[in-house]
Amino acid sequence: MPSKTKQTKKQTTTTTATNTNEISSTAADVAPQPILPKWPPMQPLVAPTDLTLTALLPDQILTISRFWTTALCKSYVAFLATLPLITTPGTPKKGHAVRVNDRYQVEDSAFAERLWSGTALKELVEHPTIDGRELSAEETKQLWGGEVLGLNSNIRIYRYSKGQFFDQHYDDSNNISFTTSTSTIAARTTWTLLLYLSSPATGCQGGETVFYPEPLSKRQAAPPPVVADLEVGMALLHRHGKDCLLHEGREVLDGEKWVIRSDLCVRR
Numbered sequence: 001m002p003s004k005t006k007q008t009k010k011q012t013t014t015t016t017a018t019n020t021n022e023i024s025s026t027a028a029d030v031a032p033q034p035i036l037p038k039w040p041p042m043q044p045l046v047a048p049t050d051l052t053l054t055a056l057l058p059d060q061i062l063t064i065s066r067f068w069t070t071a072l073c074k075s076y077v078a079f080l081a082t083l084p085l086i087t088t089p090g091t092p093k094k095g096h097a098v099r100v101n102d103r104y105q106v107e108d109s110a111f112a113e114r115l116w117s118g119t120a121l122k123e124l125v126e127h128p129t130i131d132g133r134e135l136s137a138e139e140t141k142q143l144w145g146g147e148v149l150g151l152n153s154n155i156r157i158y159r160y161s162k163g164q165f166f167d168q169h170y171d172d173s174n175n176i177s178f179t180t181s182t183s184t185i186a187a188r189t190t191w192t193l194l195l196y197l198s199s200p201a202t203g204c205q206g207g208e209t210v211f212y213p214e215p216l217s218k219r220q221a222a223p224p225p226v227v228a229d230l231e232v233g234m235a236l237l238h239r240h241g242k243d244c245l246l247h248e249g250r251e252v253l254d255g256e257k258w259v260i261r262s263d264l265c266v267r268r
Helices: 070-080 109-117 121-126 137-144
Strands: 054-057 061-064 102-107 148-151 154-160 165-169 174-179 184-196 209-212 226-228 235-239 246-249 252-254 257-267
Touching: 054 226, 061 226, 070 257, 109 121, 109 148, 109 257, 121 148, 148 184, 174 257
Parallel strands: none
Antiparallel strands: 054 061, 061 235, 102 154, 148 257, 154 257, 165 246, 174 184, 184 235, 184 257, 209 226, 209 246
């Protein structure tokens, strides 16, 4: 999560495979598998035909209202509160933005697959209709930056309590190994996925995600910020990597802001 200079937006290489350890000759040589959360069922859900992609900023920021139901969000917030969340330090690493929140991170390809194909997300991404206009196959590939494979198995849970925030920053693109039940595919991430579980309706005040578009030229004034207000169950997708907009998570003024984070992955 680099800070305000675009020069820090470099691709990094990570591996998301969690079940590809080589089999050793003795049990003692086998690395222990991580204990994965027992996620609640993703029910009830809204049908893909009742959902739509809306452009908050064309070609940059898209939202899906009611992607998760209020009941499902409430169930997940209760469960996520039981996870071993770790508070980020107030002093960031050099070149990184200040972020003060509680977080949990896990490599879980099964959960990523459930969030992708067990919900409306796969249908909405692979056959996008944005603000009522259906995109062609070529437009779809250009929008997402390539052939979409699914979601990054690097699942991040964020809780922002009163006084916590994420300062202005850019999201990196990462080269990863995307694992399926039959193969491992070279991939990279192109869009950030944020799933909001909180809003003013649940007692969360503040915490909006704010994007800062750049002027078209140095002679022009910067466009006004684009504010994504919190909405229970809303999914937000925004470009990251070299095309990422400077953005921040505003300070939470009251209550708690809960977010599930992953990324769209495309074939490299």
